[in-house]
Amino acid sequence: MNDTYTDTIHVSEAESAAQLSSEELYALAQKREQEEREEKKEARKAELKALRDERRDLIKSHKKALKRLQQAQAAELAELDSRIDDLKQGPQGDKSTKRDLNKSQRILEVLAEGGAMSIDEIREALDASVDSKNMAQTLNYLARQGRVERVSRGVYQLAD
Secondary structure, three states, X not given: OHHHHHHHHHHHHHHXXXXXXXXXXXXXXXXXXXXXXXXXXXHHHHHHHHHHHHHHHHHHHHHHHHHHHHHHHHHHHHHHHHXXXXXXXXXXXXXXXXXXXXXXXXXXXXXXXXXOEEHHHHHHHOOOOOOOOOHHHHHHHHHHHOOEEEEEOOEEEEOO
């Protein structure tokens, strides 16, 4: 129906075009060009909307896939971490952990007795059974835990 109407308009326009002046023909041509530009603009808008919808759906599906992948990765890593922890609990793992806890505990006891002390003073106060090689690292660890405070560089005391 629309095509027939358009054809009728074109035929009647062609018949009347012979009767129109050049200015009227120019105005008619410009009107037609404007209509064509608007049709093209509407077609581009529709295509743009379709592409944006497709992009949004693609992003949504990728996010879901990424989430599933991250969950699978987390599960695999947790399983590996569990196996690593199981292997650490062997005879050597228990012994070194106990020794480190003993070292930290002994340092805390020395600081409780002596107040603020330098690293060298703490080393001197510890008995020979406690390894004092990594004293600064152990004190730094205890400070991060909040169990000791740095009074100044290389001087520590028990936290309040």
